[in-house]
Amino acid sequence: AQRVTQPEKLLSVFKGAPVELKCNYSYSGSPELFWYVQYSRQRLQLLLRHISRESIKGFTADLNKGETSFHLKKPFAQEEDSAMYYCALTDQGAQKLVFGQGTRLTINP
Amino acid sequence: DAGVIQSPRHEVTEMGQEVTLRCKPISGHNSLFWYRQTMMRGLELLIYFNNNVPIDDSGMPEDRFSAKMPNASFSTLKIQPSEPRDSAVYFCASSRLAGTNEQFFGPGTRLTVL
Numbered sequence A: 001a002q003r004v005t006q007p008e009k010l011l012s013v014f015k016g017a018p019v020e021l022k023c024n025y026s027y028s029g030s031p032e033l034f035w036y037v038q039y040s041r042q043r044l045q046l047l048l049r050h051i052s053r054e055s056i057k058g059f060t061a062d063l064n065k066g067e068t069s070f071h072l073k074k075p076f077a078q079e080e081d082s083a084m085y086y087c088a089l090t091d092q093g094a095q096k097l098v099f100g101q102g103t104r105l106t107i108n109p
Numbered sequence B: 001d002a003g004v005i006q007s008p009r010h011e012v013t014e015m016g017q018e019v020t021l022r023c024k025p026i027s028g029h030n031s032l033f034w035y036r037q038t039m040m041r042g043l044e045l046l047i048y049f050n051n052n053v054p055i056d057d058s059g060m061p062e063d064r065f066s067a068k069m070p071n072a073s074f075s076t077l078k079i080q081p082s083e084p085r086d087s088a089v090y091f092c093a094s095s096r097l098a099g100t101n102e103q104f105f106g107p108g109t110r111l112t113v114l
Helices: none
Strands: A003-005 A010-014 A019-021 A024-026 A031-038 A045-049 A072-074 A083-091 A103-108 B005-007 B010-013 B019-024 B031-038 B042-050 B053-056 B065-071 B074-079 B088-095 B109-113
Touching: A003 A083, A010 A019, A019 A103, B005 B088, B010 B019, B019 B088, B019 B109, B031 B074, B042 B065, B042 B074, B053 B065, B074 B088
Parallel strands: A010 A103, B010 B109
Antiparallel strands: A003 A024, A019 A072, A031 A045, A031 A083, A083 A103, B005 B019, B019 B074, B031 B042, B031 B088, B042 B053, B065 B074, B088 B109
């Protein structure tokens, strides 16, 4: 069965410090991994996807199939990064998303 | 484009009452998803439709829940009878069936069942 684990419910870092939000998954097929973000009073929205291999708002995430991980990283956190972050998985080309429990990131000034 | 529209934004009802949540997907999107978000279980997919046809309803918790999509621009999620454990935020999302499978979420409906 597909499963996504985000071990940290809460993460707090200081502005300018590096950020890493952890995501591990279990799936035997060919997964597509995503990070979705929900800023305060805004809708849940796609942040990035592993197949795009791009950096969005300074964030990157690399799919590590050996470790079954898709951690989200940013070298220097900004206050506007404070939000709820969800890691999600689907089979390649499929539609059904399985979400992790989410991590609430707080950036302290 | 206003994005995915959900109504009502907040609903407070008493146990045993029928609750109907509504969703209007983004025009041109032909896939629609209903999710439930709780503290305990996070964000769970309840059901999704392609071209108005239900494809996977394995996430629907029990027979008290039903969902319909009578046309491409409207879907409902109904709970009858409602129970306190149904209290959650219910999200609707839509996407294009072809191309990228990015889902666009609505603002959610916060349901409280007393």
